[in-house]
Amino acid sequence: MSKPNDEQLQMIFEDMVIARTQAGRLWNMQRQGQVGTIAPIDGHEAAIVGAVHALQTESDWVLPQYREPLGLRKYGPEVLDAFMLYNLGHPLGGHIPDPVKVVPSQISLAASIPHAVGLAWGMSLKNEPGVVLVFFGDGASSEGDFYEAGNLAGVLKAPVIFLCVNNQWAISTPTNLQTAAKDFSSKAAAFGIPGVTVDGNNPSLVYEAVSEAREHAVNGQGPTLIEATVYRLGAHTTADDPTRYVPAEDLSAAQKNDPLLSLLQELKNKNLWSDDKQEEVEKAALERLDEAFEKAKNTPLLTDSLLDHCFASDTSRLARQREQLSRSMEKSHE
Ligand SMILES: Cc1ncc(C[n+]2csc(CCOP(=O)(O)OP(=O)(O)O)c2C)c(N)n1
Ligand SMILES: [Mg+2]
Incomplete structure (x- = not known):
């Protein structure tokens, strides 16, 4: 089973810090009226970045829902550039140029899942290497698209990884009102595919689960459903007030489990991270965001x-x- 080595863990953490830093700045920019609605990534970083680092960018496709773009840095600067265009209301914004294998994010829940299966099936028919990973939420798993696409993928043994990020909420709907199933990964049974639940606050475990699912898919054994459990630390979007429905004690428990805190400690203990490094990474993250924002603003x-x-x-x-x-x-x- 493949675990990330120290160097990879450092790169994963760097991408997590960048995502959190840029998300914080975008939140403020939305409040200042400079950018449109933002769905904060806070609490999702380990699940998203850990998963993406287990993929091969040259051959593997990623289909995000809408909370992921800041976590896809491994795929290149084009992803953030496209996200800024999309956010500023460009009708064709979100388009990510070749050869970057990231499909634009969009808001219609589960709508990317059938596309992911079609893409994966096409790749296997053409004997192309690689897999397709599609992100979606606990809420999206209630959509018909998830069941239809999951069923077809099982039958076709399509090389696809279904990654359900269970952040405990679909706006204000908690998971106990979302499903009567004991967890989200058990839905794999109906598709005849493996299903696993992993701690999405631990990027090594997510990396490992995605690596295994990737092996399974490239060996022609078909899809895997992975549920990564996290806690949404921020609002659903800039248009939401979670204090009206998230129990304060649940949020403070989740804040103690913040995925950035435990990895920061682990890397510091190994002398792989320092306060200076943190400052440098945060500064570069903000400069990069400003650059993408200016570029998008100046695009007709x-x-x-x-x-x-x-x-x-x-x-x-x-x-x-x-x-x-x-x-x-x-x-x-x-
Ligand atoms: C097909 C569809 N139905 C309803 C909505 C409205 N909506 C937007 S986000 C959301 C909650 C989604 O929750 P989840 O899939 O768990 O993702 P999360 O926001 O928690 O990351 C809903 C119901 C939508 N965008 N698309
Ligand atoms: Mg959710």
């Missing part, structure tokens, strides 16, 4: 391209929509 809005290829010439309804779109784009860019 392609307001028309979204509607360009619907008809040979605009119907009256389309013309109306085109005008509405360009008005709202101008407003969001003010």
